[in-house]
Amino acid sequence: MGLDIRWPIGLMFLILGLLLGAYGLWSDPVIYSKSLGVNVNLIWGAVLAIFGLLMIALGRRGQLRAAKTKNDRDATAR
Amino acid sequence: MSLRPIDWLVMLVYVAFVVGIGLILKRHMKTSTDFFLSGRALPAWVCGLAFVSANLGAQEVIGMAASGAKYGIATSHFYWIGAIPAMVFVGVFMMPFYYGSRARSVPEYLRLRFDEKTRALNAVAFTVMTIFSSGISMYAMARLIQILHLFDAPLAWLSISPAWGFHLSILVSALVVLVYVFFGGLSGAIYNEVLQFFLIVAGFLPLVWLGLKSVGGWESLKARVPAEMTHAWMGMGSPHTNPLGVEWFGLAMGLGFVLSFGYWCTDFLVVQRAMAAHSMSAARRTPLIAALPKMFFPLLVILPGLIAIGVAAPATRPAAQNSTLEMKTAPAADFARGLIPAKTNGATGEVVRDSDGKVVLDYDLAIPNMLLRYFPSGLLGLGLTALLASFMSGMAGNVTAFNTVWTYDIYQAYIRPGASDSHYLRMGRVATVAGIALSVMAAYLATRFNNIMDMLQLIFAFVNAPLFATFLLGMFWKRATGHGAFFGLLSGTLAAALHHGATLPAGAVAGIKGGWLGPLLHSYPSEMAQNFWTAIFAWTTCFLATILISLVTRPRAEKDLVGLVYSLTPRQREQDVAWYLRPAALGVGVLILAAALNFIFR
Numbered sequence: 001m002g003l004d005i006r007w008p009i010g011l012m013f014l015i016l017g018l019l020l021g022a023y024g025l026w027s028d029p030v031i032y033s034k035s036l037g038v039n040v041n042l043i044w045g046a047v048l049a050i051f052g053l054l055m056i057a058l059g060r061r062g063q064l065r066a067a068k069t070k071n072d073r074d075a076t077a078r
Numbered sequence: 079m080s081l082r083p084i085d086w087l088v089m090l091v092y093v094a095f096v097v098g099i100g101l102i103l104k105r106h107m108k109t110s111t112d113f114f115l116s117g118r119a120l121p122a123w124v125c126g127l128a129f130v131s132a133n134l135g136a137q138e139v140i141g142m143a144a145s146g147a148k149y150g151i152a153t154s155h156f157y158w159i160g161a162i163p164a165m166v167f168v169g170v171f172m173m174p175f176y177y178g179s180r181a182r183s184v185p186e187y188l189r190l191r192f193d194e195k196t197r198a199l200n201a202v203a204f205t206v207m208t209i210f211s212s213g214i215s216m217y218a219m220a221r222l223i224q225i226l227h228l229f230d231a232p233l234a235w236l237s238i239s240p241a242w243g244f245h246l247s248i249l250v251s252a253l254v255v256l257v258y259v260f261f262g263g264l265s266g267a268i269y270n271e272v273l274q275f276f277l278i279v280a281g282f283l284p285l286v287w288l289g290l291k292s293v294g295g296w297e298s299l300k301a302r303v304p305a306e307m308t309h310a311w312m313g314m315g316s317p318h319t320n321p322l323g324v325e326w327f328g329l330a331m332g333l334g335f336v337l338s339f340g341y342w343c344t345d346f347l348v349v350q351r352a353m354a355a356h357s358m359s360a361a362r363r364t365p366l367i368a369a370l371p372k373m374f375f376p377l378l379v380i381l382p383g384l385i386a387i388g389v390a391a392p393a394t395r396p397a398a399q400n401s402t403l404e405m406k407t408a409p410a411a412d413f414a415r416g417l418i419p420a421k422t423n424g425a426t427g428e429v430v431r432d433s434d435g436k437v438v439l440d441y442d443l444a445i446p447n448m449l450l451r452y453f454p455s456g457l458l459g460l461g462l463t464a465l466l467a468s469f470m471s472g473m474a475g476n477v478t479a480f481n482t483v484w485t486y487d488i489y490q491a492y493i494r495p496g497a498s499d500s501h502y503l504r505m506g507r508v509a510t511v512a513g514i515a516l517s518v519m520a521a522y523l524a525t526r527f528n529n530i531m532d533m534l535q536l537i538f539a540f541v542n543a544p545l546f547a548t549f550l551l552g553m554f555w556k557r558a559t560g561h562g563a564f565f566g567l568l569s570g571t572l573a574a575a576l577h578h579g580a581t582l583p584a585g586a587v588a589g590i591k592g593g594w595l596g597p598l599l600h601s602y603p604s605e606m607a608q609n610f611w612t613a614i615f616a617w618t619t620c621f622l623a624t625i626l627i628s629l630v631t632r633p634r635a636e637k638d639l640v641g642l643v644y645s646l647t648p649r650q651r652e653q654d655v656a657w658y659l660r661p662a663a664l665g666v667g668v669l670i671l672a673a674a675l676n677f678i679f680r
Contacts (some may be wrong), residue, residue, distance in 0.1 A: 003102055005124055005269045009276055012095045016088060016280075016460065023084045024454045031454040035288055041456040044284050051280075 010055030017049025087461030100258025113263035122360035126367025131271035137471020143442035146383025150307025164342035169365035193560030201487035212476035213520020220247035281464020289385035316632035332610020441611025544570020544620030562628030569621025
């Protein structure tokens with residue numbers, strides 16, 4: 001369908017992860033009394049950013065594989 | 079506390095991506111097959127995650143957490159008994175006929191297998207149902223946004239009354255879904271459902287972690303709530319000894335067989351996701367891949383409800399019906415159980431009581447209250463976005479199913495046959511706009527006539543309950559005829575209505591809950607037990623009536639049924655995929671895992 005969904009998912013989670021992580025670094029620690037003293041923005045932001053990067057890496061791998069398959073097919077056709 | 083800019087930013091990023099995906103896909107929508115069936119070109123994992131996400135609407139997230147708070151782990155039966163076996167069955171046994179027949183929709187399969195009238199009956203009932211389901215989803219979301227006062231601050235900034243929060247919620251959600259389905263068609267919906275799936279997991283997983291941490295872990299939670307709430311099978315020998323009020327047979331037959339197979343195996347909303355797969359093998363794997371995350375969803379949606387009951391009530395209760403996010407009206411808070419407040423009358427603010435004078439709790443607030451209790455700004459934005467994503471995926475699922483059945487099974491079949499493909503593509507877009515406009519109207523109807531919506535849902539239940547008998551006989555008994563299917567369905571629906579009219583759950587008043595025929599034949603311990611047995615009666619009647627009528631009517635020639643009936647269709651050989659990816663192997667693996675979960679939480 002012309003779009004590998006792993007790219008937008010990866011990009012969105014990377015952006016969300018960086019946003020939350022940055023907010024976790026600079027926000028007032030008082031707000032974390034709700035989350036039992038845990039800076040969940042920082043931790044979960046890092047998890048989301050890593051997940052985003054993983055999806056982007058998978059999308060990139062898929063793209064390279066598709067290109068290789070296409071090249072092989074073209075070579076066979078020639 | 080109100081939402082901070084970071085929370086709004088998280089929501090905006092999400093909205094930008096879902097709209098962006100729809101716009102990117104616009105240039106790929108060249109034929110009606112692209113628009114309605116994603117060109118039958120998607121990989122199995124994408125279809126599988128969309129399969130599970132399309133079902134993750136309002137009822138799922140809010141409703142299952144509410145049931146988790148009310149009944150406990152027994153709610154997992156809706157997954158482990160009420161979904162997994164049916165998902166395995168549709169993947170292993172039914173998908174070869176749906177996908178292999180090249181039917182473009184479930185009603186179209188009914189036309190190929192039976193006749194035109196059976197298709198028309200199914201298509202009309204289905205389109206009406208999708209509109210109202212989508213409307214109810216929209217209404218539930220707008221109500222929640224209103225209760226949480228999400229739009230109050232921006233509205234105040236614009237000097238607009240907070241009462242407009244409800245209208246704004248409906249308008250914004252309708253517009254977002256409209257853009258990505260209008261431009262991206264089924265692909266727009268499916269791709270966004272995959273994105274929404276990950277977002278829902280990302281939004282709720284930290285909630286479960288923080289919730290469990292605050293109560294001291296699972297063992298500590300077990301000590302805080304009644305024992306039957308942390309066991310799925312405790313007291314299931316009798317309807318009077320478990321919180322669901324239903325015994326194991328009614329549960330297994332009513333929920334596990336009739337209702338579950340009726341939904342997962344015949345509802346075009348979910349089947350459409352598998353039909354978009356790039357190959358037969360991928361289509362068969364779709365529901366099996368979906369079953370894997372599905373069986374662990376109780377962890378994400380039911381456990382927070384249970385934690386909400388088990389956690390000690392806070393000094394200032396979260397959630398709100400007044401002007402801030404943290405305050406709860408005093409009377410409702412006084413009767414709260416954990417984080418679940420009492421239900422209050424919207425007009426008077428008084429606590430609602432049942433016919434025995436007992437306070438009614440507002441279980442639907444389990445998830446929102448958990449989010450407000452444990453999530454600081456930032457993560458709160460993510461949690462609320464996950465909630466919005468679940469509402470939108472449910473709505474978009476209904477709209478894409480509606481536009482396809484309307485265009486192929488009603489418009490092309492009866493109103494304008496023989497037009498060009500580009501004409502049907504245009505009609506698909508018009509149907510998308512019309513479907514969303516009708517959903518908005520249904521949402522407003524729900525605000526005015528709550529009983530009408532209850533009644534419609536009841537009628538849908540009557541229509542749906544017998545459906546699986548028709549498909550089972552259609553796919554596995556070549557002698558089943560069109561007349562048998564049509565009149566079997568009608569008699570099943572009639573049986574459901576009669577059973578409902580002659581029975582009543584304990585403590586209920588005759589009317590919408592049943593007993594409207596006059597003399598009561600039976601009284602059930604709970605509404606759930608009545609629903610399950612209504613379904614069992616409907617299914618059995620449809621099954622027997624279809625067989626009897628088929629035996630006295632003329633069957634179709636066998637050559638016309640090749641690819642539509644099990645005994646006349648060559649078996650699928652999946653030699654080109656690894657053994658562990660073959661449907662049978664995957665199906666067995668999924669069933670073993672589901673059985674293990676039942677055993678662990680027995």
